[in-house]
Amino acid sequence: MTEWLKSVEPLTLKGQIAVPYTWWVGETGGRFMAALRDHRKILGTKCSSCKTVYVPARKSCGRCFIDMEEWVDIADEGVIQAYTIVHYGHPVQPAKPPFAYALIRLDGADVGFLHVIKKDLDRIKNGLRVKAKFRAERTGTILDIDSFELM
Amino acid sequence: MARRVAIVGTGQTYHKSHRPDVTSREMIKEAVSSALADAELTIRDIDAIVIGNMDHFESINYVDTYSVEGSGGVMKPIMKVTTGGTTGATVAIAAYYHVSSGFFDRVLAIGFEKNSESDTTGAIITCSDPVWDRFSYSGAIPSLATEATAYMEKYGATQEDAALIAERDRGHAMNNPYAHLRRPLTVADIMASPMLAYPIKLGDICPRSDGACAIVLAADGIAQKITGKPAWFKAAAVRHTYTWFGDSTDYNKGLVSMQRASKDAYAQAGITKPVDEIDVAELYLPYTWAGLKWIEDIGFCGPGEASKFVGDGHTHMGGKLPINPSGGVISTNCIGATALLRVAEAAIQVMGKGDTRQVPDVRNAIATGFGGCFWSDIVILSSERP
């Protein structure tokens, strides 16, 4: 740093990339979201080759690189596979800290489902069962499930 | 030693203004599946993947890791290359080096964009320097318009001369089932279209499209087993000359990056008379004046001669050097895929798979990418193993 820069407050410029986005959910994601919104149901898709049941529903199985046609009803409850209790806050988060993220193996699925747990954080442990709490007002986003709660 | 490399398969989506039925990842899979089918390969045959787009058009960070379900990248090497509008060409060229270096035998190159998901101009503006340029730079159209007025002033080219480029490319698009805009457009239509930034009218510029493109590259010895007619790389040249927009405003010099890249590419390919030795060109022409000015910079005709060269029909289908049999960027523009589509379409011509858009007996085909700050990339493909 030169003497001049040390003698002044270095200038900064504030800005942000303010581009609005409208992501297409797609047909597969759309069916998943519509089921959440309209029927409080969680849907998965099953690979005809490796038999993996994916949730949220995916159009194709990345392992086998084929499209999946079979839809599977997934339970709205399951087992915590991994969790973290978050202690820092940020506007992108859907809850005030502390809250938890968890990977939940929903009954009927072969992969973990990422969501949040807001209550009973002191009791959280891997292996515990949790159940989805749906929002009363649902709009077709992953947050139509407000959170999962310990059973 | 560097290995020879060829394109052995191409695939693309049916390009549209918007694709509500699929996410980016799902759209990518369509192009990849179609490229693999064209090469009669499966994803298991692929050793590595190169992918690119422009982050702020979909707001997805790390599309290499985001896309694996669609790119086929699960448990494979995948790398992301991003250079703005030239991305598709730099992705193809990166895939070329993946094979040429000897590390990988069969490589997929993928470009995509879902322009329907964002504000294209809002995103493009952020390519300018945040401190010095962003407050004054208003996107691609005005900067291209400035180039156009300089060209008109210097050589007396008319708006009608430029409009003929769009009439030609949109006419060609009628032969391409994948093209986004498949409606003919006449010079009169273009002249009557709304003025955006003088002299650019709506009919003079490319659309925003959703789409993806993928190509399969293979090494010498393997390529010939995959297809009887591989499209061999004869040259790959990249010139991203400028960093600052202000540095590129001496338009009287022409598109310097194109001049330098084509000189490099012709030297690599041993081409001395481009018009005679190149049979078809797929050029990244995002607006009509590019179809005049830049074909001078690439050496298809002399400075100021483009209006006559195009007007005489040399660049139409059936002419001595058809440009953009696919309909080009004026008809389809899914930006991260756009330059890769040029390479893919050039490969299609060399491989003789152009169907209704096929130029007869193509030996050498040239493809370009344009983007960034007046940047140019060039690929020359050939039916002859170099």
Add this chain to the structure above:
Amino acid sequence: MDKAAIVGVAQIKYERRKKDQIFADMVFDVTREALDDAGLTIHDVDNVVTVSNDFFDGRTISGMAVGDACGGQDKNISTVSGDGTFGAFYGLMRVLSGYKATIVVAHYKGSEGDINITTNGMFDPVFHRHLGIDAVSSAALQANAYMTRYGIREEDIAQVSVKNHGNAKNNPFAQLPMDITVNDVMKSRKIAEPLKLLDCCPISDGAAAVIIAGEDIAAKCRKKPVWVRGVAHCCEEYFLGDRDLSNPVALREAATRAYAMAGIRNPIEDIDVAEVLEPFSYMEPLWLEGLGFCEPGAGCSLITKGITVMGGKLPVNPSGGALSANPVLVAGLARLIEAALQVRGEAGARQVKNADTALAQGFNGPCGQSHCVWIISGTK
């Protein structure tokens, strides 16, 4: 594989906030220093790979910021959007495709963006982004999965932070050289359980450069060439729930391929020093397991047994690693540079004795989804 070598390297001191240098300034400095280090001029370098990320830089076509500064004028130049180890791999491919010498430059300023938002952008916009998950909270999930599976205690991963911040005291480029204890880590502020402040990397600004060249140029360079013996990368599944976060399968695959190229049969015997990308403490043992230095679950015991500390059989991150400075993307290139300095015997106070074969690793994506592994050596 034809022979190619790392012939020039440069870093600048990593800092929380570089007020006096914009991207181009940082990149110009490392470009010039890497050329000096190699004893080359910019005219000897015939092509360029830049490494940057549009999200982190807040700029579409972020490579534009440094095109002049890295000497890219009238040269074949391209940009890898990803970790520096991947950018360097592309640079190597170009050399093996016939270019004389590639300069690879990487830049990053964590001080200028919002890392929670930019890394939230790594996650699926439809299914995951609204949940607000980011690089830190996803890493914490991985830490939980890993530690639960093998019964690893928070004190065990805290040792990594103690070791690496201690090592950083020997590295003039490090941002956070610190004398800390396991107790200090345990008492530090909870970020996302089980990760505490001292389990996490700092936010950093910085740049780095390497020059990779073929045999002809390498023979003429000022410094001892560091030969590339093996490189490989590999990516696993995207959705966190689809993965076994406690088993880095992509890293295992990349390592297997790199070892095969390099003729390495027993990594812990054949490799003298490793520089791995560990923005979070638990990552070092997990990556060491993926790299085959020990059995799954035994990563933390490598520290306890004194194997990965300075003076041990396989010192890991003599530089202090990403825990001591994490200019994202640059940090992977820094691992490669630090490994090269070890092979040259130029690592100063952080030098591992008689280091001849070194490993460097970097990754892209959440929880190490896509890894790149390098094996470099003083022996051709």
